[in-house]
Amino acid sequence: xxxxxxxxxxxxxxxxxxxxxxxxLNESLNYRLNRAAIENLAFAFATGEEQPSxxxxxxxxxxxxxxxxxxxxxxxxxxxxxxxxxxNEDFRALNADVKNVPPVWxxxxxxxxxxxxxxxxxxxxxxxxxxxxxxxxxRSFSDDDAVKFTARGGADAWPADRYxxxxxxxxxxxxxxxxxxxxxxxxxxxxxxxxxxxGTTGTAAAPFNLGRTTTHxxxxxxxxxxxxxxxxxxxxxxxxxxxxPNQAGQNFGTPAFPSVTCxxxxxxxxxxxxxxxxxxxxMFMFTHGQMLRVEACLAGPRQGxxxxxxATTPADG
Amino acid sequence: xxxVSPDLFRRWYRSFEEDTDDQAxxxxxxxxxxxxxxxRPSLEFRPGGGYVEYAAGAADRATPTRGSWEAxxxxxxxxxxxxxxxxxxxxxxxxxxxxxxK
Numbered sequence: 001x002x003x004x005x006x007x008x009x010x011x012x013x014x015x016x017x018x019x020x021x022x023x024x025l026n027e028s029l030n031y032r033l034n035r036a037a038i039e040n041l042a043f044a045f046a047t048g049e050e051q052p053s054x055x056x057x058x059x060x061x062x063x064x065x066x067x068x069x070x071x072x073x074x075x076x077x078x079x080x081x082x083x084x085x086x087x088n089e090d091f092r093a094l095n096a097d098v099k100n101v102p103p104v105w106x107x108x109x110x111x112x113x114x115x116x117x118x119x120x121x122x123x124x125x126x127x128x129x130x131x132x133x134x135x136x137x138x139r140s141f142s143d144d145d146a147v148k149f150t151a152r153g154g155a156d157a158w159p160a161d162r163y164x165x166x167x168x169x170x171x172x173x174x175x176x177x178x179x180x181x182x183x184x185x186x187x188x189x190x191x192x193x194x195x196x197x198x199g200t201t202g203t204a205a206a207p208f209n210l211g212r213t214t215t216h217x218x219x220x221x222x223x224x225x226x227x228x229x230x231x232x233x234x235x236x237x238x239x240x241x242x243x244x245p246n247q248a249g250q251n252f253g254t255p256a257f258p259s260v261t262c263x264x265x266x267x268x269x270x271x272x273x274x275x276x277x278x279x280x281x282x283m284f285m286f287t288h289g290q291m292l293r294v295e296a297c298l299a300g301p302r303q304g305x306x307x308x309x310x311a312t313t314p315a316d317g
Numbered sequence: 318x319x320x321v322s323p324d325l326f327r328r329w330y331r332s333f334e335e336d337t338d339d340q341a342x343x344x345x346x347x348x349x350x351x352x353x354x355x356x357r358p359s360l361e362f363r364p365g366g367g368y369v370e371y372a373a374g375a376a377d378r379a380t381p382t383r384g385s386w387e388a389x390x391x392x393x394x395x396x397x398x399x400x401x402x403x404x405x406x407x408x409x410x411x412x413x414x415x416x417x418x419k
Contacts, residue, residue: 140346142328143356143378172346173330176354178378197352208352216354220376230375250355277354 027185034183038223038301039240045296046242052295054113057092060164060305061119065155066133067147067169069140073195075168076202080118080131083199086211087116087218090274090284097284102257104267108243108287112294114222116164123158140172145188157187161304164221165190166214168198177213179220182301191217207254210280219275223297224290226250227275235262243289244270250277321388324412328361328371336419340408343415360396362386370398392418 044050062084068074089095091112101109118130138146138153147154147167157165171177171194179191195203197213204211229237233249248261251271255278258268270276274283275290298306329343330350336342343360344350350357356379361369368386371379384398392406406418 142346173328173357173359174350174352175356175377176352178356179376181376194352205352213354217377225375230373252353252355 038183041300042293042296045292057113059115062116062164063158064131065167067154079199079202083211090215101285110286110288110291140170143178148188160186160189162308167192177217179217207279212280215274222294227273241289243287254282325362329415330357330359341417368396
């Protein structure tokens with residue numbers, strides 16, 4: 001995300017718009033500085049200069065903000081719990097379909113040692129189900145973050161240093177979901193998932209009804225890039241991960257192994273990686289190299305989650 | 318100058334599936350597109366001459382490039398986004414579809 005490009009020049013000079021403009025420019029500069037520091041730390045982990053030191057499995061408290069324009073979009077508790085169950089398989093490499101990873105890459109399958117649980121305490125210290133719900137008049141939302149603000153028809157974020165915010169709403173333009181990388185503003189931190197790509201039941205619709213859209217977006221939230229790099233279909237882009245093969249663009253649908261691009265034969269693209277663009281049934285692994293980036297993320301910009309978890313016992317979490 | 322009605326002032330998403338040999342078809346956000354992890358290219362006309370082009374970005378959200386639009390002769394609209402300028406020929410538009418000559 002290049003937030004500098006998202007700054008709208010003020011149409012007319014005036015105190016208010018000038019202030020907003022300045023604030024956005026400053027935030028953009030902060031974002032660039034944050035991103036540079038985050039990538040430097042990821043590089044230190046990738047080269048072995050820094051070592052992962054996390055002993056415990058991290059449990060991340062989740063708040064699901066359901067922002068619905070229709071009763072159907074007001075997804076059920078069952079649909080939410082089904083999604084969290086998928087995350088707890090995918091981020092522990094406990095998913096049944098991990099056996100479908102081609103033998104040549106079985107040794108790369110990584111357990112992220114991260115689990116997810118609906119928050120039980122809200123930001124004010126009160127008991128919560130970890131779900132907020134509101135009716136909206138917006139027929140759909142775009143990727144402009146309106147869904148993340150009560151004043152714009154959505155729901156305000158909970159503190160990003162203690163919770164993973166997941167917004168579930170109807171996204172327009174056919175978009176399944178989007179994320180914010182670490183280092184961005186707390187008020188918009190988290191992932192947004194369209195209701196038809198969320199969980200495994202209810203409004204979830206094939207071929208995106210196995211909960212993998214949320215797995216993919218949380219991958220971004222933990223600082224993972226697309227494994228094809230983000231250079232269109234070129235071969236020079238990178239995900240800054242050593243053990244994912246270089247590949248051209250993203251893959252779609254359910255490719256057959258091997259699918260060779262960018263001279264990456266004989267094994268070809270790792271299209272079954274969660275950070276590709278394949279259908280839910282066709283993606284089922286993270287790699288050890290990707291987990292080094294996740295560990296760097298947890299040691300750096302998202303260390304608040306580790307601190308919060310250490311200060312909370314499972315009983316009162 | 319093309320007849321620009323307020324219907325034009327929205328974000329239009331490319332509906333590749335509906336393209337014809339000589340027309341690129343765009344639809345509003347609420348059109349029932351097949352879902353995709355990749356954001357569709359889109360463009361947005363704003364009243365007063367603002368224009369935004371959106372391309373696929375790194376965290377599955379589109380990256381906007383801001384610019385301007387101005388009407389020219391017949392069906393032509395000159396758009397500027399980033400460093401580029403091009404002329405779009407708007408064949409037809411209402412609140413449901415935007416057709417641009419390829």
